[in-house]
Amino acid sequence: MEFYLKVCFTVLCLFQWNYAIDTQYMYESCNSNYVLETSLQLETSKSLTYPFQMNCTYTITVPSAKTILVVISRFEVEEKVTGICTDYLNIYDGGDNKASLLNTSPLCGSSVTGNFTSTGSSLTFDFKSDETAVYRGFGLLVTAIENAPCTSAQFSCNNGLCIDTSLKCDGYNQCGDSSDEINCQENAASSTAGIDNTPLIIGVIVGLVVVGGLIGAIILHVYKKNQWKKFLHQHLEDPDVWNPSPSYPVTRKYYRNGNYNTLNIDVDNVPHIHQYESMDASADSVR
Numbered sequence: 001m002e003f004y005l006k007v008c009f010t011v012l013c014l015f016q017w018n019y020a021i022d023t024q025y026m027y028e029s030c031n032s033n034y035v036l037e038t039s040l041q042l043e044t045s046k047s048l049t050y051p052f053q054m055n056c057t058y059t060i061t062v063p064s065a066k067t068i069l070v071v072i073s074r075f076e077v078e079e080k081v082t083g084i085c086t087d088y089l090n091i092y093d094g095g096d097n098k099a100s101l102l103n104t105s106p107l108c109g110s111s112v113t114g115n116f117t118s119t120g121s122s123l124t125f126d127f128k129s130d131e132t133a134v135y136r137g138f139g140l141l142v143t144a145i146e147n148a149p150c151t152s153a154q155f156s157c158n159n160g161l162c163i164d165t166s167l168k169c170d171g172y173n174q175c176g177d178s179s180d181e182i183n184c185q186e187n188a189a190s191s192t193a194g195i196d197n198t199p200l201i202i203g204v205i206v207g208l209v210v211v212g213g214l215i216g217a218i219i220l221h222v223y224k225k226n227q228w229k230k231f232l233h234q235h236l237e238d239p240d241v242w243n244p245s246p247s248y249p250v251t252r253k254y255y256r257n258g259n260y261n262t263l264n265i266d267v268d269n270v271p272h273i274h275q276y277e278s279m280d281a282s283a284d285s286v287r
């Protein structure tokens with residue numbers, strides 16, 4: 001039972017881990033704007049590898065008091081060819097690609113890590129790809145942040161940043177230093193222990209009782225049916241209890257397959273009939 005619950009919880013955890021925050025795709029939302037409240041995952045495209053000849057910008061804006069933290073969670077873009085990035089990402093510190101660049105040189109290859117922080121409330125991503133090579137692309141965690149002191153609706157990261165409390169323990173490193181994803185295992189364990197499985201146990205017991213009762217009823221029914229058959233069989237075989245005057249007409253045809261083919265159907269000469277009558281008479285006299 002405990003193992004079963006653990007499996008359930010793990011599946012739930014994975015589900016939550018995959019779908020807790022919004023995911024946007026640069027190729028599918030090419031040249032668009034997005035107003036961000038808490039956090040989103042920005043990916044190159046929905047397909048396994050990003051398409052050729054991409055030329056897309058994507059602008060993210062947060063509420064004016066906030067700034068934007070970009071944490072690179074995955075980066076797999078075509079390597080430099082003769083020292084130049086042919087596929088590349090640029091991050092502009094403003095609402096379009098005329099703002100100043102946050103990255104010192106175009107981002108490409110597979111060794112890009114770290115994070116970027118906007119000075120204002122918007123950022124613009126610009127991604128271009130050429131007509132060669134097949135790569136998965138990037139995954140960026142984009143989060144609305146504020147500097148400490150944090151409000152009661154915010155989680156206080158160890159690095160002094162404030163993020164929405166809903167982002168704590170969601171499986172994504174929105175703080176940039178992973179402080180929102182530590183001390184989460186204890187929470188998971190205590191919530192597993194806190195699951196009340198009494199309704200489940202009661203349900204199982206009720207189910208067993210119902211199934212048991214049903215099987216019992218079927219067995220009783222079959223048993224009764226067989227008893228009745230035995231009784232009928234006995235009636236036909238035992239002349240002692242044979243009713244000599246049944247309600248249906250007694251013919252030779254009726255007994256064709258029975259034991260009474262040769263029986264004389266002279267009702268008056270059957271001895272038992274008198275016995276029954278005398279019993280009835282004595283019963284009457286007692287009353």
Ligand SMILES: *[C@@H]1O[C@H](CO)[C@@H](O)[C@H](O)[C@H]1NC(C)=O
Pocket residue numbers: 055128
């Ligand atoms: C990308 O698109 C812009 C217009 O949206 C255009 O001005 C620019 O030349 C394009 N760049 C490439 C490399 O195609």
Ligand SMILES: *[C@@H]1O[C@H](CO)[C@@H](O)[C@H](O)[C@H]1NC(C)=O
Pocket residue numbers: 113114115117159175176177
């Ligand atoms: C950005 O990443 C560096 C490591 O690359 C880390 O030391 C730093 O704390 C991060 N900054 C923020 C604001 O999370």
